[in-house]
Amino acid sequence: MNYAVWVPLLLPLLAAPAARRLAEALPPRTAAWLLAGSAVALASCSTAALALLAGAGALRLPPVAALGHLVLPVVGDQVTVPAACAAAVLLAAVGAALVHAARRHIVLAARARRAVAASGTAAGDLTVLDEDGPDAYALPGRPGRIVVTTGMLRALDPAEREVLLAHERAHLTGRHHLFLTALALSCAGHPALRVLRGPLSYALERWADETAAAAVGDRRVAARAIGRAALATRPAGRRPLAALSATTGPVPRRVAALLRPHPSRAPRTVAAALACCLALSAACALEAAHDLHGSIEVAQAERAG
Structure with a gap:
């Protein structure tokens, strides 16, 4: 296997900051798609590289080589046994992290919906909790729920309530939880992508x-x-982990963006750098897979000969 297999493991260190910089100059919707899509692509390539390294190491074992009717050695000196073992350990850790992230975003969300349904009054997609602590958030799922407390309803006037409910409804209709889930799974695949969470x-x-x-x-x-x-929010209890709320994040910066939108142009250099990183990561992963496949075919042909 050639050295291309190592490139997808290193490129997220460069691509993640570039994606973060580029997202600052894009409209919110475009930025969300860019960040989530880049994270998924980079994590997929790096995970594939780990799988190729671990697989190449496994093929050096006589029992595995015998199952594939191969003549050893299948791969060259670029993939050593320690490197393959390390890749296998990291791949197992990625698998465990993926399971944990999936449970966090699916099981816990379902549990939160059941708890809200049992303690609130529902009307359409809205659930009102009889709590004095002002709070509001969107709970994704089937069906998705907008949860608001009576304390929050009292803190806002009718026009402001309409804005708040429209904001939370936008989280549900836009399926924003899927973007967060995709990034969480990507971070499980490569820790460097965690800088994209914020x-x-x-x-x-x-x-x-x-x-x-x-x-x-x-x-x-x-x-x-x-x-x-945001100023009124005082949750009476612990907010569910799967919740998306209008009162989170840098609220002053968001308010300023609503009052004084400043259209900006995406920096071409950063965009080109990110595009190159994504293309190179995918190309190197495919090249490494092709090289390993070619080595296996050669080993099988030598066995047959």
Whole structure:
């Protein structure tokens, strides 16, 4: 196997900061897709590289080689036994982290929906909790729920309530939890991608802010509602981990963006660098897989000969 297999393991260290920088200059919706898509692509390539390294090491074992009718050695000196063992350990750790992340975003969300349904009053997609602590959030799932406490309803005027509900509804209709889940799974595949958590969360909240502002037709009312809801929020209990809320993240920065939107152009150099990193990561993973496949075919041909 050639040295291309190592490239997808290193490129996230360069691509993640580039994606973060590029997302700052893009509209919220585009930024969310860019961040989540880049994370998934980079994590997939790095995980594939680990699998190729571990697989190449496994093929050096006589029992495995015998099962594949191969003549040893199958691979060259580029993949050593210690490197293959380390890749196998890391691959197992990635698998365990993926299972943990999936459980966190699926099982815990279902548990939170059941708890909310048992303690609140439902009307359509809205569930009202009889609690004095002002709070509001969206719970994804089937069906998704908008959860708001009576304390939050009292803290806002009718126009501000409309903004708040439109914001939380935007989280559900836009399936923003899937973006967060995709990033969580990607972070399990490569730790360097964790730097994208904050930017993605901000982009999703800004996406919902813009949707709410368009729904009510007044950006100033939307900004006031977001700010007042954040100042009033005092959760009576622990908020579910799967919740998406208008009162999270850098609220002052979001309010300023609603009041004074500053259109900016994406830096071409950063965009080109990110595109090159993504293309190179995928190309190197495919090249490594092709090289390993060719080595296996040669070993099988020698065995047959």
